[in-house]
């Protein structure tokens with residue numbers, strides 16, 4: 001099989017691409033004797049020019065064999081590859097021959113490389129003849145795709161990153177760029193400093209860290225964006241601010257669109273009331289939008305994850321078309337992608353409504369063209385003749401028993417799909433579930449009949465496409481551990497065993513990329529005007545041999561004979577990918593979220609991301625420093641709601657939705673609107689007892705895009721009536737922890753050399769030492785107990801090593817854990833430390849508090865004391881403590897700490913602030 005060449009010199013540098021967000025930063029990795037110890041931002045990469053965020057710069061800490069899947073498994077038994085691949089082929093064949101082609105399905109991911117994606121799509125749609133191949137991009141970008149297609153005739157992001165820097169106005173709507181695309185946010189921030197006239201508007205029901213650079217913040221009512229942008233369009237029309245020339249030459253549909261926008265009362269006052277905004281602020285935004293030509297509206301999941309997400313995208317695009325604000329530097333409606341290769345998946349046709357290479361089933365001639373290209377014409381069956389099930393439908397079809405075999409690659413539907421309980425029930429009853437995965441610890445593996453160990457970032461070799469259509473190489477740096485194999489290889493080996501060896505005889509990803517590039521240009525010649533029939537065309541990259549593929553520098557599609565160096569910006573000539581070349585304004589009638597609030601579930605549930613974790617945490621939780629920023633799952637709630645529901649800051653609470661519940665720690669904050677709560681999407685059953693956001697969201701989807709409404713749940717909030725809380729720190733490998741996992745609340749927090757467990761229970765415990773003895777294999781050697789209030793601290797030291805440490809009592813009383821963490825990593829605990837163990841800190845050693853700066857591991861208490869000593873600016877704090885000087889993501893938090901301290905000074909004495 002193909003492996004990265006590792007017989008190279010002692011130290012070498014390799015350029016690759018970060019596997020997390022859609023910014024797609026270039027990474028320069030330094031390998032010393034085959035080990036990856038250090039990495040930095042690639043200074044030449046056009047996405048980041050040397051910058052990295054804390055997730056990217058922690059990548060090397062996530063590597064290693066520990067926790068990796070090393071061997072294939074069939075029905076729970078480890079087997080060799082040949083047995084596993086045969087089992088996959090035989091079982092797929094059996095189900096297909098009995099129940100038909102459409103009984104088999106695949107569920108892929110924007111975290112696969114383009115080459116993996118291409119061969120999976122080719123196998124399922126081309127050779128197994130099933131249209132049921134969808135991807136987690138359905139939960140992510142489907143509405144943006146549908147919106148672009150309706151407006152431009154193709155799924156084409158018109159903008160590039162430089163547009164953000166060249167704009168005079170940047171509107172962030174439904175995007176927390178500061179946390180989720182940190183490097184792009186940093187670029188925007190620098191551009192704003194350079195151009196003091198640049199304005200930034202943030203439109204989000206939550207005050208996020210992205211508001212740090214906002215000149216105007218619109219904290220709108222969740223789900224009311226279409227109303228806001230329809231209002232903008234009417235406002236422009238009413239004030240004669242439409243770009244009539246652009247509209248006439250390049251668009252169609254203005255009248256119907258304006259009429260639809262005017263069906264509802266569209267005065268600023270009426271729109272402001274519908275969006276729950278201050279009319280003056282709203283009008284300021286309208287005024288700013290209209291008075292600038294160079295406007296970029298950057299939108300993400302606050303727009304897409306909605307049962308009317310496609311309409312919301314078009315409401316935004318309508319305003320850009322109406323003002324002629326696109327196709328020029330610093331302007332355009334910019335849907336930012338989430339996953340590293342969300343875009344690559346769209347290119348190969350990884351959505352169930354697509355066929356291949358930006359051709360849909362209904363694209364004239366597409367089925368015939370792809371059939372000829374893949375040479376499947378002499379096969380029975382041939383290509384499916386229409387779209388397959390979209391993700392949520394797909395799991396419903398599994399539930400109904402129609403789809404009986406599912407191959408999941410690089411995604412975790414048991415956590416990330418809405419209506420999680422139903423998805424899990426469907427997986428449990430599906431006769432064949434095949435899972436290609438890198439790590440041992442995911443909720444989905446519980447449902448797998450066949451587990452295929454896949455290679456991971458740093459091992460994989462191929463391409464990804466970022467948010468600005470830039471194709472970059474992910475390069476193999478290290479050999480995969482154990483018997484892990486590349487996804488493309490696994491798929492091709494199965495294809496061979498199914499009898500399609502000839503069509504899947506690739507020896508290297510370069511060959512797959514070449515075929516993908518050829519298909520993009522296949523029968524895609526320019527028409528007389530020079531416009532491509534299909535915009536996605538990388539025929540300029542056909543014919544790269546291995547060396548050329550390996551050397552491929554980042555390049556933006558289309559890459560054609562006419563544009564051999566790629567294309568930064570689309571639609572500069574005002575010609576779109578529709579039959580008549582005109583863009584479409586699309587009439588939008590705003591709709592409320594499908595998940596309705598009720599007396600039983602009166603709070604609007606918003607779900608999303610945190611700065612330092614990636615999705616279900618299978619990789620980011622391997623880097624302990626990424627666990628510090630938010631260690632436990634949480635519920636953010638407005639102070640008034642907290643009071644009304646009887647929940648308190650830092651205490652545990654439970655959210656109840658229609659079909660599930662969520663237990664986590666409360667964060668009371670004014671950043672949250674009253675009547676709404678926010679929870680992170682990251683925690684799975686591997687890390688906590690019950691805090692999967694998908695359990696609270698119902699399966700309502702957008703009728704056009706099929707994207708679920710993950711941002712608009714309906715829930716009730718109540719305290720979790722616990723009577724005890726405990727913190728355990730346990731040395732790695734001491735126990736598998738199943739014993740305390742029946743606690744009413746538990747969360748596991750990986751640390752360096754140990755695991756931290758936060759536990760809580762609703763029933764009183766009589767003898768804590770006894771309980772600890774039952775939980776832990778080694779008994780306490782030190783303890784101190786306060787029988788009057790049940791507080792206890794205990795620890796076990798064996799052979800000079802700290803084995804575990806426990807505190808019964810509220811976690812607010814915990815010392816900063818860095819000191820204890822260090823003790824777990826000592827082979828011989830120093831005598832003077834033993835007496836300090838129960839206190840959990842050294843005499844006089846400062847307890848630094850919760851981590852604010854993850855890059856330099858600087859704690860909150862340290863920062864606060866520096867502020868109190870006079871370092872009252874971000875720069876001064878950086879000079880003294882280094883916080884905020886690397887990726888810059890914690891700067892908003894530093895600023896709010898400075899602000900809080902100022903407020904303290906003004907209003908002393910006050911209780912401790914709530915922002916922890």
Ligand SMILES: Nc1nc2c(c(=O)[nH]1)N[C@H]1C(S)=C(S)[C@@H](COP(=O)(O)OP(=O)(O)OC[C@H]3O[C@@H](n4cnc5c(=O)[nH]c(N)nc54)[C@H](O)[C@@H]3O)O[C@H]1N2
Pocket residue numbers: 021022140173174175176177179180181203204205206208221222223224225300301302303337338339606607608609610611612613614615711
């Ligand atoms: N740290 C980190 N970064 C990531 C990821 C990660 O897991 N961790 N995942 C990546 C992926 S796959 C994706 S898709 C992107 C997502 O990136 P974002 O879309 O920025 O992420 P979210 O936090 O899901 O949601 C964005 C914002 O939408 C707001 N919102 C909710 N409802 C509404 C509404 O009705 N209207 C408006 N205007 N806003 C609303 C939320 O309050 C939230 O602040 O992030 C990528 N980057």
Ligand SMILES: Nc1nc2c(c(=O)[nH]1)N[C@H]1C(S)=C(S)[C@@H](COP(=O)(O)OP(=O)(O)OC[C@H]3O[C@@H](n4cnc5c(=O)[nH]c(N)nc54)[C@H](O)[C@@H]3O)O[C@H]1N2
Pocket residue numbers: 109111112113136137139140141301305338339409410411412413415416417418436437438439442454455456457460487607608609614615616617618619681693694697710711
């Ligand atoms: N409530 C709620 N739900 C959401 C969202 C939300 O905002 N709120 N956001 C949605 C969005 S935008 C997204 S993108 C999804 C993300 O949700 P998922 O895709 O389910 O989340 P991940 O944790 O990224 O899952 C990827 C899995 O693939 C594995 N993996 C990583 N690399 C590879 C590889 O190269 N090969 C193989 N075979 N496996 C690999 C990882 O270990 C991991 O288990 O969640 C969606 N769900």
Ligand code: SF4
Pocket residue numbers: 018019020021022023024025048051052053054055056057180181182183184
């Ligand atoms: S901004 Fe995104 S791509 Fe860049 S380093 Fe951070 S996670 Fe990776």
Ligand SMILES: [Mo]
Pocket residue numbers: 139140141338339
């Ligand atoms: Mo996503």
